[in-house]
Amino acid sequence: MNWSEFFNMGGYAFYVWTSYGLFILVIVANIISPMMQRKKVISHIKRTIRRENIGQAKRRHQS
Amino acid sequence: MLEAQSLECVRDDRLLFSGLSFSVSDAEVMQIEGHNGSGKTSLLRIICGLRQPEAGQVMWQGESIKSNRESYYENMVYIGHLPCIKADLTVLENVRSLLDTRSLALANSIIETALENVGLASYEDVQGKALSSGQRRRILLAFLELAQAKLWILDEPLTALDVQGVDLMESMILDHRQAGGSVIFTTHHGMQLDCEMRSVHLGHSNYQE
Amino acid sequence: MLEAQSLECVRDDRLLFSGLSFSVSDAEVMQIEGHNGSGKTSLLRIICGLRQPEAGQVMWQGESIKSNRESYYENMVYIGHLPCIKADLTVLENVRSLLDTRSLALANSIIETALENVGLASYEDVQGKALSSGQRRRILLAFLELAQAKLWILDEPLTALDVQGVDLMESMILDHRQAGGSVIFTTHHGMQLDCEMRSVHLGHSNYQE
Amino acid sequence: MLKAYYYLLFRDLRLALRNRHELANPLIFFVLVVTLFPLAVTPTPETLQTMAPGVIWVSALLAVLLSLDRLFKQDYEDGSLDQLMLSPNPLVILVLAKVTAHWLLTGLPLVIIAPLLGLFMSLPMEAVIVLIYSLLLGTPVLSLIGAIGVSLTVAVNRGGVLLSLIILPLYIPILIFGANAVDVAMAGLPVSGQLLFLGAVLALSVSLAPLATSVALRITASR
Amino acid sequence: MLKAYYYLLFRDLRLALRNRHELANPLIFFVLVVTLFPLAVTPTPETLQTMAPGVIWVSALLAVLLSLDRLFKQDYEDGSLDQLMLSPNPLVILVLAKVTAHWLLTGLPLVIIAPLLGLFMSLPMEAVIVLIYSLLLGTPVLSLIGAIGVSLTVAVNRGGVLLSLIILPLYIPILIFGANAVDVAMAGLPVSGQLLFLGAVLALSVSLAPLATSVALRITASR
């Protein structure tokens, strides 16, 4: 078996390789998306902390 | 400035008022009085042009508001019973979209200052649905302050406001008067204003002419 | 009678209160105080069992209201910010359908008397949508009077009421207390009650454990 | 408890009867959607006949779906739902009352008008009868399951289409069996299997759906 | 004036983007309804193909119909509509902005996803292309006419189905021509006539519908 035969998949290359490609895509998306999610969560929390600090400062300033 | 000419209002089968005339000029504050259901809200909506009176008309600077709509609406702002708050927009965006209806594109910093003045500092990014009833009303106060209108028409502006909120509203009205603006408002909860105030009383009348 | 045990409430990212404990016994009137957004409405809804607190629990006659729901709800009535008025039902039907939720089948004449007491005489057959904001609230007063509950939980009951309406509310609370009932309420507009009154103040706190 | 059921049922019926036109609305929607298809497809009588059971069932399903927000949404928004949840009566009973009212106002009229539409789309008589049975068993399930969906989305701002996303997958078995029963009847085969299935689902959902709905209400309506 | 148009347009878009899921909803509804039919009808591929244009068009129409209350209802209920009507800018412009936003959020996604569904229902390629064109011309009309209906029913309590009663008859010509164009394309015949008609209706309604809508708003929203 040589490589070009392998990639040809007996004439079904499009179907087989699209499937495997999508498989890789789904795996990668599943890995990346929680990483992005984590970043978003952390920055959200940091933002709230900052906002709370500002809010407290302002409130102290007012009273 | 604003003149109501023998207005008549009928709701369902009840005649609320008829032959009601008054006028409001610059730097004047006027309270519409009357018990529950006497027609204050209806009157204010007629003055705004949101409702057609059964008879009579409303004049703005000598012209009927129907023919003069654009210039009237540029100079008038109305705040009614309803909060006009979009649940999905943040506080800042809510104020902005209210201002958009008046084509006012103000800088964020100006809006933020206004929000601070009405006690919503640090709430800029909170969504409308996460606000308490008083906080919703305070957004309207910020809008009012920024709307650059000469005539304010306020329907129970004190609803849901706490003590500081009431103070704030009062001082806003006084400042506005000082600057030559005029105010028409209703309220059931004593508004303490250190200024002359005229009032129109809506009572019971029963027949329609 | 009612006991709140170290309640904690978080909304969005804000801790509104924690470790809040108090109790209300027979013939007691209690006001929940606090500025706009301090969590009064949230607290009242927790007390009603409409909302789960983050921590703590509410006890009714020694039992948690979760396990004791039926007897609690038989003895309690809650009136919130919202009017609960069906636009398509008449005033009479509105009161009746509110009473139905409590399985109270009262005679029409009794309901009509109550409506008269709250100033809605001759409005029995008017549909909900044709009422002014104050008239809507008055329907709730009639319901309150007829609900035969020991504990009243009222969130800003004075909203939209005119001067007579406020007087009416005050005297209703006093009468209820006289009869051994208890009341928990919030209001921003001075309620003048000629009786002892306890109060809980909600302020600011910041971290959650 | 039974009293509470009747009170609420009658309140909802009265409320609907107050606006006559509203009463007719799901019905009219149903009829309109069914008539849209022949207009859009330009069919031969045979294709019309093949399509008929499916089209009628889909339209019935959509009519119910669209009328679902009548169930709790209004009550949530004006605060009446709070009062219902604060009722000393078990919430399940109250939910059942509301669902009954909903079915009487939506499902039942559809069942009554459907035969007419069936004939209009040249269904044979036996198929029409099965159509009635299948709708009679199926539409209450639509109301019951719909109630779960509505209670889950009651606090969501513009939940209309979210509701359909949640509910349609749950409706699909009913649709398939209902439409299939008519199909099969048209082919002259026995339909007891499909109708039994619909009956079983009805029994199951009468006993479980109100429970799920009341749990969902306590969860979502907390504000 | 143009500024007012853009402001409002962007506000509505932002409002929709705030809830991503909501953005997808009419789309999902569309897809779901289209899938309901093959499930209910048990088709052979040929009947599926004959049904396809009609089913897709009817579903698109229903998806638009259901999303219409996004247009003014919310604004009416929370009082924002009052503020819009008190704007110094002409109401027509504002209405046009809202309708544009509605189409961008509802019609356009449908146009984009429809080809996929066409292929699912085994439509030939030429028919799919005509489907795209017909939807591209037709869906804006649906939004524009829908706006008139919504503004007429905005003050009606539960106007959902009343709305469909008012609007569906007005939608029928669009539906017939739209679906017919695809049908004809499937048969390999020229479709310019149908498309021209749709284009003409679009031009007409762009110029007249916003006017009618704003008049209707001034009448109905008086409270």
Next chain:
Amino acid sequence: MWHWIQRFSSPKHFYTMSVPLIKWFTVGALLIGLYGLYLGLFVAPTDYQQGESYRIIFIHVPAAWMSLFVYMVMAASAGIGIIWQIRLADMVAAASAPIGASFAFLALVTGSLWGKPMWGAYWVWDARLTSELILLFLYLGYMALQSAIEDQRSADKASGLLAIVGVVNIPIIHYSVEWWNTLHQGATVTKFDKPSIHVDMLIPLLLMAVAFKLFYAAIVLIRARNEALYRDRNRRWVRELIEQL
């Protein structure tokens, strides 16, 4: 026992405890998956009926199984969350949905890519296909509801309830559609009869299935950790943790 469960299921504890688990699951998934792919692509013989196109099986079938499995896990943990008020279970449920949806999507697309050479059409309205599509919609509904409800606790409980109600639906959909189809069209669909599959095909298939499960385990833990951070964002342990970052 109860006490132990409560302790381990505290988000704070879970946050630290899950790290080694994630590592092991990832390594396992990687090794087994690569070996399975190797066997599937290079070792497994050509199918005498379908030619090479059958190699899609090593993606399609594990993905389809995954989508069902994940739904069951999701519904089960949602149930645990509702009944025993264990917050970690809610987080696992919420974390599962997007993963399950992505695999349902994968199964659908690979299936239809396989369908074109086998049946001559990308899509037919057959039992399996329809039920898988509905499964995808159930996932989407779960996620939409989860994101539509603002209050986190009600969002968890409400969407959890939906997941549970959906479970009742899965077998119904499955059998109903099959029944419906066989009555009319007969089996137009080529299906493998279960036992007759070559061992050299079966082994990589099973390996891939195991690898998929391990992958799911790793990702769901990672996601659940994020959910834990977000849900406890106002608690001290998260605040301290964030401040250290």
